[in-house]
Amino acid sequence: MRQPIVGTGPEYTVGADEVPWILGTQLTEQCGPLARAAEDSRVLLIEAHDFARRMPYHHHKLTLVFAAMRQFGDRLRADGYDVRYIRADTFGAGLERFFEDNPEATLVSMRSPSYGSERRFRELVAAAGGAVRFVENELFVSTRRAFDEWANDDGSFKHEPFYRWMRRESGVLMEDEEPLGGEWNFDEHNREFPPDEWRAPPIPSVEHDDRTAETAAWVAETFDTWGRTDGFRWPVTREQARDLLDHFVDERLPEFGPYQDAMRRDDWAMTHALLSSSLNVGLLHPVEVIEAVENAYHEREHVGLASAEGCIRQVLGWREFVRHVYRHTMPELATANALGAPRDLPEFYWTGETAMRCLADTVDDVHTRGYAHHIQRLMVLANFATLWGVEPSELNEWFHATFVDAYHWVTTPNVVEMGQYGHGAFATKPYVSSANYVDRMSDYCEGCRYDENAGSGADACPFNALYWDFLDRNETPLRSNHRMGLMYSHVDTKRESGEMDRLRDRVDRLRELAANGEL
Known part of the structure; x- marks a missing residue:
């Protein structure tokens, strides 16, 4: 049996009248209630569909979740388990159907890491007239x-x-x-x-x-x-x-x-x-x-x-x-917005229609496969959104919908806090940069319409003016951060030389271009 190796894993048994309830993010026989149940025991999987209608999820994400659940159910049947695989619009409807046929059963399920899920599942089970026991989620390294x-x-x-x-x-x-x-x-x-x-x-x-x-x-x-x-x-x-x-x-x-x-x-x-x-x-x-x-x-x-x-x-x-x-940090983390960022997510996060090659190519990667690696996520997608002033929950929702590996417990700390410095729970500074970082760590800038070395002017890379504008408009919360001192010395220089005025004008123009779908 697999268990966390930092901390003491749980010890419990699964009785004859207890039924392992396997959620779609717990498709394992290595641990949890299923690892402790008899090989011919009843097992419940509920394929609920309403969640998939809440936002435009990536086709590959939904295919992954539903196909993996169905394949897992088939495998358990082949191994001799009595699988109750229920397809329903909601978990509540699925639980009602299960307890109609199994009124004596008590479900046993590992806790989902998503905030509020245990409370909501308890309410649904009670409404269906059943009973449930939640146990430690062993699909992690630490307890x-x-x-x-x-x-x-x-x-x-x-x-x-x-x-x-x-x-x-x-x-x-x-x-x-x-x-x-x-x-x-x-x-x-x-x-x-x-x-x-x-x-x-x-x-x-x-x-x-x-x-x-x-x-x-x-x-x-x-x-x-x-x-x-x-x-x-x-x-x-x-x-x-x-x-x-x-x-x-x-x-x-x-x-x-x-x-x-x-x-x-x-x-x-x-x-x-x-x-x-x-x-x-x-x-x-x-x-x-x-x-x-x-x-x-x-x-x-x-x-x-x-x-x-x-x-x-x-x-x-x-x-x-x-x-x-x-x-x-939940539930505060989900709506955190420490810098007061007010803007909507640019439409090109959905369409990929931008002349900025780094963003266009990265969005295309996500559109094609539901995936981009961690630096694309942090230093292209989140970096631009932070500089643009996107409200963190909007970017979080986009990540949640579009990535095959995205779940609320995954995206919320990574996007709201690490990506957009939205809460203050652990990020020590905003992870933002000008075009210099993208140029150093990629080949996106080669042949791009925008000049990665220019700050202002019609051909200047948007990352550059947006970077200095971000520091300018967020001076009050950020200047006192000891990790930002050098950057604010540069801000001071740009103000004294008049360059900051040109950069602000460039940002105003960039926002006009974005509004017209021409960025």
């Missing part, structure tokens, strides 16, 4: 109690101390009490841009059966989706997810470290693992991903420490960190 005890001792939410604590507690990439290689973090080795002749290892194909193809067609016919309806490539079974993990460790991990922050127009995946969607629906357990990467470092000479640590930092560190911060 809630372990984090809460650490956070109370530390008194703040800072990723680096948390990550070091997780390394010490888990023993991952450790030698006694010290990190392997003498450093906790090799982030400075993860910021290279590959030479022109470099080619990423091939991306593995995922062979889907008729069941998944039929689900994809049903999604296209049933829901008002966004994104392409062809080319679905994401794992929907554990076997497919394991194959993808093995391929990453064998082929892509050795070169993951140096280029994990780089962006190239002709390589949407670079050397990224592409495992986040499988982790977030339960097809893979994060501990098995960490173990596979750590073992590869110890057993294979061509896997460097910077690559192994860079990957493990994302799973053992960041993914766990945002999950716990989300628990502690």
Whole structure:
């Protein structure tokens, strides 16, 4: 059985009259109620459809969720479970149907990480005349109690101390009490841009059966989706997810470290693992991903420490960190807007129709596959929205709808706080930049209509004027931040020279262009 390795996992049994209720983000036999139930026991899955009508979700996201649930139900039946797979408009309707046929049953389910879900599910079960027991969600590396005890001792939410604590507690990439290689973090080795002749290892194909193809067609016919309806490539079974993990460790991990922050127009995946969607629906357990990467470092000479640590930092560190911060800062985090950003999300986030090559190409990546890697998300999509002044919940909603790996507990800390400095829970400064960063870490600027080196003028890259305008208009909350001192010395210089006036004029013009669909 898989359990968290930081903190003490739960101990409980599942009785004869208790029925594991498996949510669509918990598709695993490795842990939870299903791992403790008899092999012929009843199991409940409810495929609720109304959530898919709340916003224009990416076609591939809905295909992933529904196909993975259906495939999981089929697999459990083949393994001898008595599967009650109910399709309904709502969870409430599905629960009513279940308890009509099983009035004596008590459901047992792992908690969903999404805020308010346990309370809402309890209400729905009670309305259906049934009973439910919620247990610890074991699809993480650390327990809630372990984090809460650490956070109370530390008194703040800072990723680096948390990550070091997780390394010490888990023993991952450790030698006694010290990190392997003498450093906790090799982030400075993860910021290279590959030479022109470099080619990423091939991306593995995922062979889907008729069941998944039929689900994809049903999604296209049933829901008002966004994104392409062809080319679905994401794992929907554990076997497919394991194959993808093995391929990453064998082929892509050795070169993951140096280029994990780089962006190239002709390589949407670079050397990224592409495992986040499988982790977030339960097809893979994060501990098995960490173990596979750590073992590869110890057993294979061509896997460097910077690559192994860079990957493990994302799973053992960041993914766990945002999950716990989300628990502690909701519901305030969802509507946080510390900088008072008032603007709507530009339409080109949906259409991709902009002459800014970095944004057009990144939106096209998301439209095509429901995916863009973490630097595209942070330093292109969130960076521009923050500089533009987009209200954080609007960008959060867009991420939630359009990415195959996006769930509220995932996007809200990453978008509202990390991406848009909306709350103050853990971000120490806004993660914003001018065109300089995009130019240094990508090839987007080559051949773009806009000049990445110009601040004002008709051909100047919008990132440049927007960057200085952002600092100018947010001076009151930001100037006192010790990490922003150098930037505000430049703001002062631009004001004294009169350049800031030209930059403000440029921003006014950019907003006119955007309003006319001409940016």
